[in-house]
Amino acid sequence: MVTMADVAREAGVSVMTVSNVLNERLPVGKPTRARVMAAVEALGYEVNLAARHLRAGRTDTVAFIVPSFHDYFGEIADKIAPLIEAGGRHLVLERTSASPENEMAALSVARLRFYDGVLLSVAGLDRDQLDRVRTSKPIVLLGERDVPDRFNHVRLANEEGARLATAHMIEHGSRRILALGCTFDTAHMMTSDRRIGWERALRDAGLDVDARYVVPVSDYTSADARYALLDVIASGLPFDGVFAVTDIIALGAVAALAxxxxxxxxxxxxxxxxxxxxxxxxPPGLTSVDANHEGVAETAVGLLRRQMEGWTGPAEHVVAPVRLVVRGSTRGGA
Amino acid sequence: MVTMADVAREAGVSVMTVSNVLNERLPVGKPTRARVMAAVEALGYEVNLAARHLRAGRTDTVAFIVPSFHDYFGEIADKIAPLIEAGGRHLVLERTSASPENEMAALSVARLRFYDGVLLSVAGLDRDQLDRVRTSKPIVLLGERDVPDRFNHVRLANEEGARLATAHMIEHGSRRILALGCTFDTAHMMTSDRRIGWERALRDAGLDVDARYVVPVSDYTSADARYALLDVIASGLPFDGVFAVTDIIALGAVAALAxxxxxxxxxxxxxxxxxxxxxxxxPPGLTSVDANHEGVAETAVGLLRRQMEGWTGPAEHVVAPVRLVVRGSTRGGA
DNA sequence: TGCCGTCATATTATCGATAAAATACGGCTT
DNA sequence: AAGCCGTATTTTATCGATAATATGACGGCA
Incomplete structure (x- = not known):
């Protein structure tokens, strides 16, 4: 492996001069610079990032830690990546399988040190566990769980989104609306917050809230959602609307209904x-609550960048606004 | 930051003993081990991975470098991750936006050194560019492009898959089948190999190959596929079947047809x-060529692991078999 | 002539771990 | 009692870069 020392020898200068040429820290004379660059070319030198990392404490890399790589997280990661790259760093994804242990491990000091900053999509950790994380590394949390105040956090207006979607279906004639994938259990705040929005829409319209219409889904896959809805249909429980807690759940519902x-x-x-x-x-186009991935990505990256640049003010807790995108699956649609 | 030296001082031993306890390299006496572990606990020591990386040259990390994070790549990444984790390493994803420059940068010696091995899903680089990559780092290439012999490579039976799908539709009565997203241009081998399979099925059935039925799609998104197919429909070109080059393209077709x-x-x-x-x-269920993600993942990770364990035999070029999964979108389906 | 400031380059110390070699020590053999 | 061995532990050197500091050369100016 060719090192800076090799380049220095080849160019007849000191190692430090090579470093200065390559990093443009201290000024270097033009002819010297040229000789160094020539040596770099000739030997095909490339910096050893491990050594730089150890000495300079910087990796120019940001991690986005997600429960799984697909669907929602894949889409949002594709929005985040260019924003990070615009700051001269690059983004890597790590996966936790939504397990608290893996999320905790990802937040261990050792692993954190690999990155200049971390975006963590919290799926398994609760407030107490997060509170035990002690680090000065820039971190921004994403997701619908409750988190300690000292962390920057971006989440969605879950309740409002669910309310919008449900109210829209009521307005267009539905009276018995399932909350597919929602829960009463508050462990998973996403599913309970959205259930609350669904309830509010029902109450606002003077409709009853019937617990039988809250239909949990075991694993948040389309396959499980399909089974769950088929069960409901088989049970004979009458319904004329479905609010699905995510689009993936809605996709399973589409299949079951068809x-x-x-x-x-x-x-x-x-x-x-x-x-x-x-x-x-x-088909016929899925009416859905738009969480504005782009905006969420910008907000989160903005908060992270601020920390990486040394800002140490209080953490922010942003609730990203949502809007309803109406398509053919509801009667207001085209 | 608490270092090994701090732990050593606290436990009254040398730094090397701490290292030996934590890595279980040389045997350490039981009482000493206990004192060290106690000190580690007390101080909350965690290894500095940058230092280990520099000295030991190992990161216990594998990268999967993909054109984009979503859809196909997200799904396959979720299959690869557990296999890598089973080997005691962890997986990170990096994204290239399918640009040759980014793929080349990802393959630079410097970035490669961050990983014990790399899985690269080739989207932009051609054979010549890949041939310029000089490294002894374990690498396995994935994807449908042509690659130099010296790289391990896993690709799909593209032609056969396209033939199967097309023949199946012919068998069930289609006579004018569009090849949506396919190309004559061989730059993107995926789209041309699959076109060749489509052609073969037509010829095998004694049908004409009409170039107007090869409909390119600009950007391999559902949106573009939808536009492309709407254009065909508007043009009045008669057709009774669509072979879509990917499921994402097929999804756009579903929308356009509906x-x-x-x-x-x-x-x-x-x-x-x-x-x-x-x-x-x-709905009604999309008939699709199954590329066996699971199997592809196992093959690729197997080849990579072999290299990481020191094997230096000749590279392998695996063509993963495919099979047709028939669903409601074709007439053989349920 | 002698002193100072400035720009260019070189030296030194260090980041925190690990590989390899060296030492300490108690027991066993003869 | 001397010699040897194996286990437990320490010492030394090193991975490859960068921060901080030091040195050198040269021109300007009193």
């Missing part, structure tokens, strides 16, 4: 949450 | 490629 001969939106209206790319394409 | 009042599979049969998770759920 298989059961229920027409969307004529027999059943359907709305999801996240507004994934696929939502526009799944 | 909007145009064409029924799937009655008026038009449709088949895709990749068998993404969503393919089972988009």
């Amino acid at each position: 298989e059961s001969g229920l027409r969307v939106p004529v027999d059943v209206q359907l709305a999801g949450f996240d507004n994934l790319d696929m939502a526009s394409f799944v | 909007e145009s009042g064409l029924r799937v599979p009655v008026d038009v049969q449709l088949a895709g490629f990749d068998n993404l998770d969503m393919a089972s759920f988009v």
Whole structure:
């Protein structure tokens, strides 16, 4: 492996001069610079990032730590990447499988040191566990869980989004709306906050809240959502609307409804949450709560950058606004 | 920051003994080990990975470098991650935006050194550019491009998959099948190999190959596919089948067909490629060529692991077999 | 002539771990 | 009691860069 020392020897200068040429820290005379560059070319030198990392304590890398690589997280990661790159760093993704242990491990001092900053999409950790994390590394948390005040945090207006979607379906005639994937259990705040929004919409319209209409889904996959909804249909519980806690859940619902001969939106209206790319394409177009990925990405990266540049003011807790994108799966749609 | 030296002082031993306790390299006496562990606990010591990396030359990390984080790559990454973790390393994703420059940069010696091994999904680089990469770092290439022999490479049976899908639609009555997203241009081998399979199926059935039925798509998104197919429909070119070069393209086709009042599979049969998770759920179920993500992941990780363990035999070029998963979008389906 | 300031380059110390070689020590053999 | 061995532990050298400091050369000016 060719090192700076090799380059220095080849160019007849000291190692420090090579470093100065390459990093443009101290000024170097023109002819010297030329000789160094020539030597770098000739030997094909490339900096050893491990050594730089150890000495300079910087990696020019930011990690986005996600529960899984696909769907929602893949889409948002693609929005975050260019923003990080614009700051001269690059982004890597790590995956935790949504397990608290893995999330904790990812936040260990050792692993954190690999990065200049970390965006963590919290899925498994609760407030207490997060509170035990002691680090001065720039971190921004994303996601719908409760987090300690000292962390920067970006989350969505879950309740409002669910309310919008549900109210929209009520306005267009639905009276018995399932909350598919929602829960009463508050451990997973995403599913309970959205359930609260669904409840509010029902109450605002003077409708009853019937616990049987809250249908949990075991694993947040389309497959599980499909099964869950097929069970409901088989049970004979009457419904004329489905609020799905995410678009992935909504996709499973689309399949279950189609298989059961229920027409969307004529027999059943359907709305999801996240507004994934696929939502526009799944016939008849999936009405969905748009969380504005782009905006969330910008906010989160902005908060992170501020920390990486040395800002030490109080943490911010941003609630990203949402809006409803109406498509063919509800009766207000095209 | 608490270092090994701090722990050593606290435990009254040398730094090397601490290292030996933590890494279980040389045997350490039981009482000494206990004192060291106690000191580690008391001080909250965690190893500095940068220092270890510099000295030991190992990071216990593997990178999967992808064109973009979403859809196909997200799904396959979720398959790869557990396999890497089973080997005691962890996986990170990096993104290249499919640009040759970024892929080349990712392969630079400097960046490679951050990882014990690299899985690269080649999207932009051609054979010549790859040939310029000189490194002894374990690398496995994935994807449908042509690559130099000396690299391990896993790709799909593109031609065969396209042939299967097309032949299946012919068998069930289609006579004029579009090759949506396919190309004559061989730069992107995925799109041309799959076109060749489509052609072969047509020829095998004694049907004409009409160049007008090869419909390129600008950017491999569902949105672009939808536009492209709407254009075809508007042009009046008659067709009764669509082979979509990927499921993402097929999804765009689903939307275009639905909007145009064409029924799937009655008026038009449709088949895709990749068998993404969503393919089972988009009504009426998307017939798709299954590339066996799981198997591809295992093969690629196996080849990589072999290299990381020191094997230096000749590189392998694996063509992963494919099979057709028939669903409701074609007439053989349920 | 002698002193000072400035720009260019070189020296020294260090980041925190690990590989390899060296030493200490108690027991066992003969 | 001397010699040897194996286990436990320490010493020394090193990975490759960078921060901080030191040196050198040269021109300007009193």
